[in-house]
Amino acid sequence: MESCSATLAPKTSIVKNESEGTMAERIRRQHTVSKFYLKGFADQSGGIRRVSLPGEPSIVLSIRDASVIKDFYTVTLPDGSLSDAFERAFGKIEGAAAEALSDILAGVWPIEGEAREAFATWVALQHLRSQDVRYSQGYMNAEMIRLIVGVSGKEALRSLIQNSESRPVSDEELDDEWRDITKPGGPDMAPSANQHVRLLSSLLPPTAAYLRDCHWTLFRFDRRSIATSDHPVTLVVAPDHPQWQGVGIATAELFLIPLSHRVALTIQPRRRFPQLPKGIDRVPDFTKKGTTAIARSINQETAARALQYVYHHPNETPLQGLYLPKPETRDRPSVSNAGALIREEGLFSEMTEEARRAISASSVPDESSSGMSIDDIPWPIPGRRSKTSDR
Template identity: 70%
Template sequence: MTLRHALGGGEVVGKRVRRQHTVSKFYLKGFANDSGYIRRVSLPGQPSIPLSIGDASVIKDFYTVTLPDGTQSDLFEKEFSKIESLAAEALAGILADTWPIVGKHRAALATWVALQHLRSEDVRANHGNFSAEMIRLIVGVSGKEALRSLIQKAEARIVSDEELDWEWRDITKLGGPDLVPTANQHVRLLMNLLPGTSAYLHDCHWTLFRFARRSIATSDHPVSLVVAPDHPDWQGVGIATAELFLVPLSRRTVLTIQPRRRLSSSSIDASLVPDFIKEGTTSIARSINQGIAARARKYIYHHPDESPLDGLYMPLPETRARLAASNASELIREEGLFYGMTDKQLRGLGTVTPPGESDRGMTIDDLPWPFPGRRSRNRD
C-alpha cells in the first residue's frame, strides 16, 4: 500500500471528525485492569487520572489523508488495523509464555514495532523540523530576489519590498518557517520507511524481560530509542543510530531489540546468537520505567492500581524543540550565497545550487509555494 494508491480510493469521510489512536488499543490492554482502564499521568506528574483504553492516546484525524479532490479518507487507519491484528496474535503468544517467537509472529511484531514508532507524534514533528531547515537553507542561499521571483511566479502578482522583507525574515529565521506537517506528508514518510524498518528490527537480537512482581509503565511514545553512553550530544537519535529499542509489552513484560552489530566481536558470530529471556529485577524495572518517563512526550500510562513511577524523575512535557541550524546561518545572505561566484566555483557546488541550475541539485525553483503545512502568515 502506497500513498499514491490510497489517494486514489478509500472510504471518504468528508468533514466528519474521526478519533484516531496514536498508540494501539490492543497494546494498552496489557497495562489495564479487568475493566479496561489504565491510569494516564500527565508530565511532569499531574494530573493523574483513570481512563478507558478507548479514550487514551486519541488525536482527531491524525491519519486522515486529503484526497486530490479535497475530500478526506481514513484508509490508512484501516490499513494500520490489519497490522495491529497480526501483532496482537503475536503478543498474545508472548504473554502466554511463547519464546522465542519466529516466522509470521516475529514478522508481525517487528512490523508493529516499526509502525508504532513511525506513526508517532515525534516522527511527524521531526519531519516538519527537517523540512523547515531545508527550506531555510535553500531560500537563504538563493537570496531575496530569488524568493521574490518564486512568490511572483506562483501568485502571478508583484511582491512589494515590505512583503518580501517580512517573508525573508520569517523563512530564514533560526529553525526556518513554522510548519505543521500534514497527515499526507507523515503517511508518505511512514509508508516509505515501514518496510525497511520492519526488516531491520526483524533481523536484530531480541531479549525479553519478565517481571514477577514489579510493574512496568508505558507512554504515548512506547518505542524508545536508546543510545550508547558515549553517543555525541550533537548527533540525532534515529533508527540507524539507536543502541537499543525498548518496548514495554505489558505491565510485566518488556522487549529490547538490539542491532546484531552491537554483539559482533572477533570471537562471536552475531547471527548465531539466539534470542534471550531474562527474569527482571527491581533495579532493571526501575531503570526501564525511568527511561520510559524520560522519553515520553506528554503522557505516561500504567495499571491503575500500581505505582511504577514512585521515586522517579518526571520530566516536563516534551516540546521536541527544533534543532538549531547554526552551521547554516553563515550560508544565508540577502544577495544570495552565489553572488559574485565564478563559473569554476559554481561547478564545485553540492546539493543546493543557484536558481536555474536544476541539473546540479535542488534549487529554490523546486520549492512549492506556498510551503505545504506553513502556519498562517500574520504580517502585523
C-alpha cells in the first residue's frame, strides 16, 4: 500500500497561470469542476492545494486554475465551427446550485423545492460531465469496434479498407491493422466532446430527478478536514458488489459528495429502505455529526475515485496515511470474454451456406433495427489515435 508523503501543508504562495493567452483562449479555458464548489475547500485568498496522484507533486494554486482543461466542452458544429454553448448552459445550472450550496453551508437543512432541484441537477451534471464518463465512452466505442471487426474476420476488414480508400491493402498492412484493432481494449480512441455532450444532454434530466428523490444525509465536521477531487461525485458500492458488474447510477449504493472542507453529503437510493414504519412513506433527510472514522472513510473513497488530482484546504492534511492510487493503474472496462469471439477467419466461417441464408432471412432489418456490422464502421475510424506499428 502506498501512502501520501506529500501531505504536509507549508506556507506556499499561490501558483498563478503563467500563460492565460488571449481573451478567446481564456474563454476556452473550461472548468471540469465548478469554481463555486472548490471555494469551499480554499483559504480566504482563494488558494487550494492540488495533490497529483499518487501523492506528488503538491502545489497551491487559485481555484480559477485548479480544474481547467482547454475546450473540454467545446463542440464542433456541422459547418465545422466551434461552439461553447454548453459551457454557458452549464453556467446557469451552476448559478442556481451555488445558491443552494451556500444555504447548506450556512446551516439550512434539509433543502427542499427549487433549491433541492437545483442542487440535484448540479450533482448529476458534475458526475456526467466528468473526464471519467468521457473516457468510458471512448473505451466502450473501442470495445464495440474490436468486437465487430473481430467477429467479421480479417478479410472483411480488408474489404472495408479497400472499399473506403479505393486501393489494394497488402497482407502486411492488414496484419498491422488487425493487431491494433483487435488487441485487448480495442483501438486507442480519443475522447469525443460531441459524443460526451450528447450523452450528458440525454442523461441529465432523469439522473437529476433520480437523485432529487433519494435520501440525503449531511455530515458536519468540527475539526476533521474533508478533501475533494477532480471527480468529486463518488459512486460507492456495497462490499459484496460483484467485481464483474460495472458501477453506474443505477447500481450505486451510495453517492458521496464532499461539499466543503467541513461538510459532506451522501445520497442513498430509497430502495435501501424497503421496510418503513406504518404511515411513513419516505425516510426524511437528516444531519449527522462527523467523526474521525467517517472523515477518513470519506477521504479514502474520494481519493480512490480521483482521476489525477485531489484537492484540499492548503493548511490542512486530510490525506495523511491514506492510500492514493496511480492514475495509470486504473481498470479499463472491457467486454467479458470478447476475446473468444475474435477470429481471423471470422466467427461464422465454419457455418454452412444454408445456415447463413437462414440467419439472413430471419434478421431482415426494419425501421426499428439497431444492429451493426463491419460495413457500418466509417473508415478511417473517427477519433482513432495514430497507432504504433510493431512491424
